[in-house]
Amino acid sequence: MDFAFDARTEELRARLLAFMDEYVYPAEQVAHEQRAALDSPWENVPVVEELKAEARRQGLWNLFLPDSEYGAGLTNLQYAPLAEIMGRSPQIAPTVTNCAAPDTGNMEVLTQFGDEQQRKQWLQPLLAGEIRSAFAMTEPDVASSDATNITTHIERDGDEYVVSGRKWYISGAMHPDCRIFIVMGKTDPDGADIRRQQSMVLVPRDTPGVRIERAMQVFGYEDHYHGGHAEVIFDGARVPVSNLIGEEGGGFAIAQARLGPGRIHHCMRLIGMAERAIELMCRRAASRDAFGKALAQQGVVQNWIADARVAVEQLRLLVLKTAWMMDTVGNRGAHTEIQAIKIATPRTVVGILDRAIQLYGAGGVSQDFPLAELYAGARTLMIADGPDEVHQRSLARRELKKYL
Incomplete structure (x- = not known):
């Protein structure tokens, strides 16, 4: 490298x-x-x-x-x-x-x-920024950290699929330009292979039976720029069979292919969030006095800033190594590294942002500075795209396999 x-x-x-x-x-x-x-x-x-x-x-x-x-x-x-x-x-x-996100992953x-028609109808306007999209996978009534738990039904009826289920925290769904959902559900709920039960279909937002129930908040924020997060009901929504993405039973594999790049994109942006936090910490420390001297001269503040710099440099190297491996040996070959950055980056950046908020005092939790909203976003990424514990479990099993 x-x-x-x-x-x-x-x-x-x-x-x-x-x-x-x-x-x-x-x-x-x-x-x-x-x-x-x-x-x-x-x-x-x-x-x-x-x-x-x-x-x-x-x-x-x-x-x-x-x-x-x-x-x-x-x-x-x-x-x-x-x-x-x-x-x-x-x-x-x-x-x-x-x-x-979520348009990047959907594209x-x-x-x-x-297929060619799906790309023409949906990919091209997404690439042009003419429409937005949403990815409907997470459900409120099951532990969605295990995607095989999904209960949404995608049942074939002649030349149509009938989609029924309840989804929530569906990113992008509140945006007025959101025109299409990629919905993951079960086409073969009783299939022997639990990773071949799921499929993905394209469901236009204006399809009868699609209902936006409510906007979901994240620590009180609604994430307007990215189209927010919504609870969505699919109540017998009918779409043509041609709206199937790939093949029946391929939904789980498509989800994994989608989440690989998404995880590294999140980690890359998180490092930028940490850099913004360090800059804000330094500016605050240089401009405020407490107990007779500048905050920049307080030992505890210096330690926070030094530790943040070390942590960011470590994370950046790990993320760049992961990106390089994805390019050279593919997502599967970089599986360990992808999981490592997904575990390490959000929790480390949350810690840096927490110190930055502490340094800003009341201003840190206010709307006058970006720190509180950055914290909400970073903390959410300890859950999104698979919670830390799922990645830890998988990574540990891979390590232990060498010795068992």
């Missing part, structure tokens, strides 16, 4: 850093004020729409997609430092560059497993 970024990565990093300084950071407060003035918090924010056009004009668009036919054609190792930069403003930067699914 070469620790230096290649020429294309350096060029894109420079352009993206300039874009962040000139457009994204100044837009954060503007977007907050504009959203407060809207009739509905789910409406598109004017400054965000303006930044989308600017990002696309500058070629900072669909950077996440490794397939050069549809996206930038970057490797995981090339995309990693770009995702880190976007993670410094995780609400706005990924959104305006069309690199925000990857359609690229890898969708």
Whole structure:
């Protein structure tokens, strides 16, 4: 592994850093004020729409997609430092560059497993940023950390599938431009192989029987820029059999393929969030006095900042190694490393953000600084895409297998 970024990565990093300084950071407060003035918090924010056009004009668009036919054609190792930069403003930067979840994962699914018609109808407008999407997997009535527990039914009836079930924390579903759900459910609930019982189908949002029940909050935040999270009821929603993604029984495998890149993208952005927190800590420490001297001169504050820097450097190396392995030996070959970063990165970044909040005092938990919202996002990633304990269990079993 070469620790230096290649020429294309350096060029894109420079352009993206300039874009962040000139457009994204100044837009954060503007977007907050504009959203407060809207009739509905789910409406598109004017400054965000303006930044989308600017990002696309500058070629900072669909950077996440490794397939050069549809996206930038970057490797995981090339995309990693770009995702880190976007993670410094995780609400706005990924959104305006069309690199925000859940659309990224859904576009990857359609690229890898969708047929020609599905790509034309749904992938192309997603790539263009004309529509948004949602991924409906998690359910409230079962332990969704084990995807084989899913109870949503996808039953064939002639030339149609009938979808019935209850989902929640369905990211993107509240966005007014959300037009399509990728729904995971069971087409063969009694099948002998529990990992072949599930399938995925495309369900347009306006399908009769699809009902958005309510918006779900995360620590009181609604994540408006990414389309929020919703409880969704599928009550006998009918779609053509042609809306099946891949094959019947392939849903579990597709989910795993989708979550692999998603996990590393989250970890890349988390490092950017940690860097933003360190910057904010240093600025606060340099500008405030307590007990007769600057906070920057207090030993405990110095320790927090030093420990944060060490932790971020360690995490970055592990994430870059994982990206490199995904590029060279594939997701399966990098399984251990993917799980390692999924375990280590959120919990470490949560700790850094917690110290930053402590340093800011009451301001740290307020809406006047980004720390509380960053904390909510980072803490959620200890659950999203598989809770830490599931990855720990799998990783430990793989290690123990060498000796048993």
